[in-house]
Amino acid sequence: MNLSTLGEFGLIARLQQTLAQRPGVRCGIGDDAAILESLSAPIVTCDALVEQIHFRLDWTTLRDLGWKAMAVNISDIAAMGGTPVAAFVALALPQDFAVEQIEELYAGMEEAAAAFAFTIAGGDTTKSPGPMLLSITLIGNATQPVLRSGAQIGDILLVTRTLGDAAAALVALEKGLAVPDELLWRHHKPMPRLREMHTALTIENAVHAALDLSDGLAGDAAHIARASNVTLEIETAALPISASCRAIAATMQKNVFDWALAGGEDYELLLCVAPCKADAVRAAIENGGTPCTIIGRVISQGKVPVMLLDKGTHKPAPGGFAHF
Amino acid sequence: MNLSTLGEFGLIARLQQTLAQRPGVRCGIGDDAAILESLSAPIVTCDALVEQIHFRLDWTTLRDLGWKAMAVNISDIAAMGGTPVAAFVALALPQDFAVEQIEELYAGMEEAAAAFAFTIAGGDTTKSPGPMLLSITLIGNATQPVLRSGAQIGDILLVTRTLGDAAAALVALEKGLAVPDELLWRHHKPMPRLREMHTALTIENAVHAALDLSDGLAGDAAHIARASNVTLEIETAALPISASCRAIAATMQKNVFDWALAGGEDYELLLCVAPCKADAVRAAIENGGTPCTIIGRVISQGKVPVMLLDKGTHKPAPGGFAHF
Numbered sequence: 001m002n003l004s005t006l007g008e009f010g011l012i013a014r015l016q017q018t019l020a021q022r023p024g025v026r027c028g029i030g031d032d033a034a035i036l037e038s039l040s041a042p043i044v045t046c047d048a049l050v051e052q053i054h055f056r057l058d059w060t061t062l063r064d065l066g067w068k069a070m071a072v073n074i075s076d077i078a079a080m081g082g083t084p085v086a087a088f089v090a091l092a093l094p095q096d097f098a099v100e101q102i103e104e105l106y107a108g109m110e111e112a113a114a115a116f117a118f119t120i121a122g123g124d125t126t127k128s129p130g131p132m133l134l135s136i137t138l139i140g141n142a143t144q145p146v147l148r149s150g151a152q153i154g155d156i157l158l159v160t161r162t163l164g165d166a167a168a169a170l171v172a173l174e175k176g177l178a179v180p181d182e183l184l185w186r187h188h189k190p191m192p193r194l195r196e197m198h199t200a201l202t203i204e205n206a207v208h209a210a211l212d213l214s215d216g217l218a219g220d221a222a223h224i225a226r227a228s229n230v231t232l233e234i235e236t237a238a239l240p241i242s243a244s245c246r247a248i249a250a251t252m253q254k255n256v257f258d259w260a261l262a263g264g265e266d267y268e269l270l271l272c273v274a275p276c277k278a279d280a281v282r283a284a285i286e287n288g289g290t291p292c293t294i295i296g297r298v299i300s301q302g303k304v305p306v307m308l309l310d311k312g313t314h315k316p317a318p319g320g321f322a323h324f
Numbered sequence: 325m326n327l328s329t330l331g332e333f334g335l336i337a338r339l340q341q342t343l344a345q346r347p348g349v350r351c352g353i354g355d356d357a358a359i360l361e362s363l364s365a366p367i368v369t370c371d372a373l374v375e376q377i378h379f380r381l382d383w384t385t386l387r388d389l390g391w392k393a394m395a396v397n398i399s400d401i402a403a404m405g406g407t408p409v410a411a412f413v414a415l416a417l418p419q420d421f422a423v424e425q426i427e428e429l430y431a432g433m434e435e436a437a438a439a440f441a442f443t444i445a446g447g448d449t450t451k452s453p454g455p456m457l458l459s460i461t462l463i464g465n466a467t468q469p470v471l472r473s474g475a476q477i478g479d480i481l482l483v484t485r486t487l488g489d490a491a492a493a494l495v496a497l498e499k500g501l502a503v504p505d506e507l508l509w510r511h512h513k514p515m516p517r518l519r520e521m522h523t524a525l526t527i528e529n530a531v532h533a534a535l536d537l538s539d540g541l542a543g544d545a546a547h548i549a550r551a552s553n554v555t556l557e558i559e560t561a562a563l564p565i566s567a568s569c570r571a572i573a574a575t576m577q578k579n580v581f582d583w584a585l586a587g588g589e590d591y592e593l594l595l596c597v598a599p600c601k602a603d604a605v606r607a608a609i610e611n612g613g614t615p616c617t618i619i620g621r622v623i624s625q626g627k628v629p630v631m632l633l634d635k636g637t638h639k640p641a642p643g644g645f646a647h648f
Contacts, residue, residue: 027469027471030472030551031404031471031472031473031535031551032369032400032401032403032404032472032535032536033367033368033369033400033401033403033404033406033464033466033469034367034368034369035365035366035367035404035466035469036363036366036367036368037366038362038363038364038365038366039360039362039363039366040362041359041362042359042360042361042362042363042366042463043357043358043359043360044357044358044360044410044412044445044446044461044463045356045357045358045446046412046413046414046446046447046448046461047414047448048414048415048416048448048450048459050416050450050451050452050453051453052453053450053451053452053453054450076356076357077356077357079356079357080355080356080357080359082357086368088368088370088461089370090370090371090372090414090459090461091372092372092374092377092457121368122368122369122370123370124370124371124372124459126372126374126377126378127374127377128374128377128454128455128457129374129375129376129377129454129455130452130453130454130455131452131453131454133416133452133457135372135414135448135457135459137368137370137412137414137461139366139368139463140357142357142359145351145357145359147351147355148354148355148356149355211355211356212356227354227355
C-alpha cells in the first residue's frame, strides 16, 4: 500500500496495533508527548542510521535493519549499566516506500523491544526527498551508572565474545565474497550485551568503567583512557577472534588484528574490572553462555591512551573508525 | 572549516564548549548515554525536520532553523503542561556542510534551550548523502499532564495569539511576494507557549484538554474531539487573525479562514477549559502579555469531530495539513 493512501494518522494507527506497551510507560503514541512512569536515574542515548552511509537496503532486510537500529542504542544503555524503558523513532522515508516496508522495519524494532522488555513509545515519521534515515532515542534507567571515567590503575580489561567479525563481514560484502552466516549475522543483527552487563554488575564494586565497542577497540579504549586519565595496555595475542574471521582474513590476505582493533560495529562490551574480581566477573558472564576474555590491563597514564603489547614489544594503537 | 578536518570527536568537543549544562542534567555529552536527575513524571516528544520537506536553506538562516527545530518540540511539552529538561539532537549533514554552519545551527538550538531553561544533553551527528535532517527528542517533566482526551461537554475553547500567520508567510514566500517581518517571524521563529500554559495551569482544575496547533486548527481540534468522544464547535468569525495576515490574503485573493483553519505551524495553544474558569484563564494569559481568544465550545459528539458555526449555520470543518 502507498503511504499517501494511508496517510500519517492511518499509519500511526496501524503501527500502534503492532507495538506492545510494556511496564514503564503510562501513555505511548497518540498525544503531544508520551508519558513514562517515574525514573529514578534516567539515562538517554541517541543514534542515527543513514542509508548509503550506515546501511544499504540491498544488503540488509528492513526487519534486520529495524533490529540493528534498536540494538546499537540498547548497547549504549547496557554499557552504562542501565535498563531500557522507552524508545522514540524518527523516520524519514523516500516517497516510494510502501506501508508494508515500514511495517517490516517496525517489526524488527518491536522484536528488539520485546527481547529487551521496553516500549516503542513515540516518534515522528516524515518524507525524505533523498535517502532513508532512522534515528532512535532510547531512554533507560540506571541506578548506578557505569561511566567511562572510572577506570583505575591495575584494572583488568575484559571483552565479551569476539572482535572483528562485523568488520570482516562488511569488507567481504564490499568485495562481493561469500560471507559465512555467523559473520553476516554479526554485521546485520548485533546482539546487545545487556544481560552480560547486568551479570557483571551483580558482583559488587567490580566494574569501574565500561563502554560498548562501536568504532573499534583501539579508538573506543582511548575514550576510557582519556576520560579516566590512564593508559590501557592491550595484549594483541589475547584478542578473541573467531575462526570465521581468521578464515576471511586469510582468504583476503588481510591482517585480522586490524579488524579486531580498528573495525567498527562489534557492539561487545569493554569492561575495566577490579583485579581481585576479574575472574569472578569473567566466570559469571561465561556461565551465562557468553565468552569473556582478559585482553589487558589499565596502567598509569603514558604518552598514548592505548598501548599494544605485541610479542613483548610496546607500540601505540591505531585509531578507530572516523565518522567524517 | 571542513567537517572532515575537525572530525566527529573534535566537533563534539567544540560544540560542548558552547552548550550550557542546566539543572536537571547530571552528565551530558561525552559518555555512552547522558544521565539526568530523577524525573517524577517524564514526558517525551520527538520531531524531525527534513530539508526540502520542512525547510529550505535559502529561506531560513541556520540559527533560526535551530530555534524552530527546538521550538516545535518545546511546544509539544508545553501543550502537555510540562517543563522541558533535556534535548537530544540527531543531525544528518550533507558532505559540504562547514563546521561554522553547524555552530550556527547549534547557536539557534542553544538560544531556545537558554530561553526555556533546559540542556542540550546529547545526540548523534552523521553524514547525509542527500538532504539535511534534524531530529530532536525533548524530555520534560509534567506532574499533572494535560491530555487530548480530557475535553468535557460545555468546555470553552481558547486559543493563544493569532492563527494563520505562518501559513500566510509560507504561501507568500512560495509566490515570491514581500512578506512583512511580523509574519516572517511567525514562520521562521515560532514562540512556544510554555509560559502561557503554565499560567493557565495556575488556575486549578481549569484546563481539561490541550494541544499545540501544528497541522492547522481544524485537523488538530479533531484530535481532541476523537480522543475525548466529543465534537468541537468553532465559531469562524471569532478566530483571531492578524491584520498582516488579512492584508496578504486580500493581496493574493485568498480566503483568510483557510489559513486560520487548515494552515500549519501556528504553534499556538488550543485549550478546552471548564466554562466557569474560562474568563479567569483568558485574563491570566492576557495579563502575561499574550492575547487569548474564545473561539467556541465543546458539544456532545455529533457526526463530525469539528463543526464550524459560520453566520449561524453549521458546517463540517475542512481537514488539516497532510504529511504524506
